Amino acid sequence: MYIHLKTAFDYIKRTPFQALAATFVLSITFFVVSMLSVLVYSSGQLLRHFETRPQVIAFLKDEATPEQISALQTRLGDDSRVKNVNYITKEQALSIYKEATIDNPLLSELVSPSIFPASIEFSLEDLSFAETVIDETKKEAIVDSVGFTANLGSENTLGDVVTRLRQLTLYVRVGGGALALILAGTSFLVLVVIIGMRMTTRRGEVEILDLIGATPGFIRSPIIIEAALYALIGVFIGWLTTLILVLYATPSLVSYFGEIPILPKDAGGILGMFGIMLAAEIFVGLALALLGSMLAVSRVRAR
Amino acid sequence: MIKVVSVTKHFGEVSAVEEVSFEVEEGEFVFIMGPSGAGKTTLLKLLLREYLPEKGQIFFDKVDVTQLKDKEIPSFRQKIGVVFQDYKLLSERTVRENVEVPLAVIKVPQAEWEARVDTILNLVGLSKKAEMFPSQLSGGELQRVSLARALIVNPKLVMADEPTGNLDWDTAESIVELFEKINKEGKTVIMATHNHAIVDKLKNRVIELKDGKILKGKPKESKDVHPS
Numbered sequence: 001m002y003i004h005l006k007t008a009f010d011y012i013k014r015t016p017f018q019a020l021a022a023t024f025v026l027s028i029t030f031f032v033v034s035m036l037s038v039l040v041y042s043s044g045q046l047l048r049h050f051e052t053r054p055q056v057i058a059f060l061k062d063e064a065t066p067e068q069i070s071a072l073q074t075r076l077g078d079d080s081r082v083k084n085v086n087y088i089t090k091e092q093a094l095s096i097y098k099e100a101t102i103d104n105p106l107l108s109e110l111v112s113p114s115i116f117p118a119s120i121e122f123s124l125e126d127l128s129f130a131e132t133v134i135d136e137t138k139k140e141a142i143v144d145s146v147g148f149t150a151n152l153g154s155e156n157t158l159g160d161v162v163t164r165l166r167q168l169t170l171y172v173r174v175g176g177g178a179l180a181l182i183l184a185g186t187s188f189l190v191l192v193v194i195i196g197m198r199m200t201t202r203r204g205e206v207e208i209l210d211l212i213g214a215t216p217g218f219i220r221s222p223i224i225i226e227a228a229l230y231a232l233i234g235v236f237i238g239w240l241t242t243l244i245l246v247l248y249a250t251p252s253l254v255s256y257f258g259e260i261p262i263l264p265k266d267a268g269g270i271l272g273m274f275g276i277m278l279a280a281e282i283f284v285g286l287a288l289a290l291l292g293s294m295l296a297v298s299r300v301r302a303r
Numbered sequence: 304m305i306k307v308v309s310v311t312k313h314f315g316e317v318s319a320v321e322e323v324s325f326e327v328e329e330g331e332f333v334f335i336m337g338p339s340g341a342g343k344t345t346l347l348k349l350l351l352r353e354y355l356p357e358k359g360q361i362f363f364d365k366v367d368v369t370q371l372k373d374k375e376i377p378s379f380r381q382k383i384g385v386v387f388q389d390y391k392l393l394s395e396r397t398v399r400e401n402v403e404v405p406l407a408v409i410k411v412p413q414a415e416w417e418a419r420v421d422t423i424l425n426l427v428g429l430s431k432k433a434e435m436f437p438s439q440l441s442g443g444e445l446q447r448v449s450l451a452r453a454l455i456v457n458p459k460l461v462m463a464d465e466p467t468g469n470l471d472w473d474t475a476e477s478i479v480e481l482f483e484k485i486n487k488e489g490k491t492v493i494m495a496t497h498n499h500a501i502v503d504k505l506k507n508r509v510i511e512l513k514d515g516k517i518l519k520g521k522p523k524e525s526k527d528v529h530p531s
Contacts, residue, residue, distance in 0.1 A: 003407045213380030214408045
């Protein structure tokens with residue numbers, strides 16, 4: 001192993017610009033892959049947030065009796081399409097209002113619990129059930145009106161919100177995946193070209209090793225180690241750059257998205273996520289290096 | 304140890320080796336002689352399984368090397384030390400590292416390398432030049448490194464293709480003396496050369512080739528089988 005490592009380092013020292021080019025391309029690739037991974041995670045979290053937060057609020061008529069409210073709560077609780085059913089009394093509604101208007105005490109002083117309707121809030125297992133469930137809830141005798149909380153601005157219906165979110169997530173995943181594939185393909189080709197050039201310049205050396213009984217594995221080892229070194233350095237630089245950027249941007253992102261947990265809240269969570277990412281990228285990087293060097297070696301030896 | 308039976312090798316229309324047969328016993332020192340183009344190098348390459356003959360068989364320790372599978376060739380070659388006219392040294396490696404390579408190939412523990420390399424470099428008289436690069440050595444010294452590399456794995460057979468071809472007489476003589484020395488220590492040596500002076504000096508068995516055919520084999524061994 002020592003002799004292969006030494007040979008690999010010698011190759012790198014002999015052609016530093018080729019080594020730099022390979023490392024640079026791989027660093028960019030893994031930087032983009034890391035950023036896309038974070039984006040995919042965050043968009044997934046965003047979608048999950050909207051899918052799981054209390055989306056539907058059934059405002060109850062004032063004359064609704066506790067028995068009727070309890071019966072509706074039970075009925076909704078038993079519905080497999082519905083989850084997180086929660087009853088909000090008039091007093092709780094007032095307190096939520098006061099909390100929301102804490103910066104303007106005048107607004108809260110002018111209201112009393114009587115003007116706020118009691119309500120039942122619930123989430124849906126899947127937003128595709130929304131329209132049916134809302135229609136059914138509207139038909140309940142004690143329900144005055146039904147609203148939903150998901151809204152991104154210009155959407156008028158829950159369907160619009162869901163469609164837009166799903167489209168965004170799809171764009172991120174498909175677009176990001178395509179970009180990652182293109183970059184990974186480019187890195188693969190760069191590795192094949194550089195390792196191929198290395199093999200061509202080493203033709204005499206390969207011949208000597210062949211004649212003294214070196215196995216193909218022995219001959220290939222320094223080449224594979226060299227490619228693996230490029231990949232590992234590229235992965236580390238790309239990953240570290242992303243980690244630094246994400247850590248730098250986290251306070252701003254958390255304050256912008258508020259309660260939406262687009263990134264893990266604590267440093268441990270972020271490091272855990274990045275740890276998994278690093279492991280996956282090392283695996284992909286080594287696979288690229290192995291495949292690229294094997295292909296380059298077999299092409300040169302076949303000539 | 305080696306038995307070549309009716310081996311034929313062509314390159315297109317050109318017959319490089321034609322119906323060649325001979326035997327080499329263990330511990331022998333045999334010269335393969337002939338002018339340029341006689342087929343000496345082709346014969347050595349056939350023995351090393353660099354080429355595959357169109358016809359005939361080559362036995363090494365009773366194993367037909369023409370029947371070896373690709374994956375068996377490296378372990379076969381590891382049993383043979385080879386010295387080339389153009390040395391074939393790794394130019395970016397020191398003398399010591401060049402000699403270490405075969406040890407790495409046959410997976411000798413690294414702890415043993417230094418002692419083994421020192422012994423061999425001492426044998427070929429290059430102890431003081433162990434850390435030098437090939438570009439800093441003379442032709443004779445390069446050939447000694449090549450020989451040291453061939454000997455480091457303690458092969459039963461050493462093959463040399465024109466090892467004195469690029470050397471002056473005095474240097475060539477000293478190299479041949481080294482081959483004689485290792486032959487006396489029990490190793491079988493097959494040396495291809497066109498240098499009559501060397502052959503005459505050592506008086507070993509000669510297999511003479513011309514146009515790919517054996518012209519004569521010294522009667523002492525009388526085991527060379529001439530083509531019919």
